[in-house]
Amino acid sequence: NAGVTQTPKFQVLKTGQSMTLQCAQDMNHEYMSWYRQDPGMGLRLIHYSVGAGITDQGEVPNGYNVSRSTTEDFPLRLLSAAPSQTSVYFCASSYTKGGGYTFGSGTRLTVV
């Protein structure tokens, strides 16, 4: 049972490049979300999903896209990377609405 798997663990991008951060869970969780973690800012919600085919925006969605074609996968796309997107990104999933979330180990992204 792998839990929540995020790839890659580290990535360096040049400004303007695009990339996809992968997130997969094997727990059959309906609820999935993406957060970014910045020093002094805690975790801020980017996008979330309540099931396959359903996504919604969080607190800081600009510059990011998501889709949820399967229950297992919830990729996060950066369309045109900017230095302000340098951060650590966490994917999380949960079985219930108000339940505790299981987190992946994170992707550390640097945009130069």
Place this chain on the structure above:
Amino acid sequence: GNSVTQMEGPVTLSEEAFLTINCTYTATGYPSLFWYVQYPGEGLQLLLKATKADDKGSNKGFEATYRKETTSFHLEKGSVQVSDSAVYFCALSDGGNTPLVFGKGTRLSVIA
């Protein structure tokens, strides 16, 4: 909207000292409350939770009691160890579709 406020860190304690990390929240209705811990270089792990007023969550010697009258969920441990050094996040869920709302985190360093 919903929000969580944590005491600012960093907090530095000697081994075997008593720990309190304050957390207060603003939410409509009756949220569930959580404490997560993040060890260096890792993702967040659920430490404990409480789902209704006066509930006490506990795990690994840590405790927190859901106080609706003071809208608080303070984390306590009677005797900290060096291995407790980490960042601690308080979070809430209002039971709706929106995922967890986090505080900014409190860094704890325990010295031998």
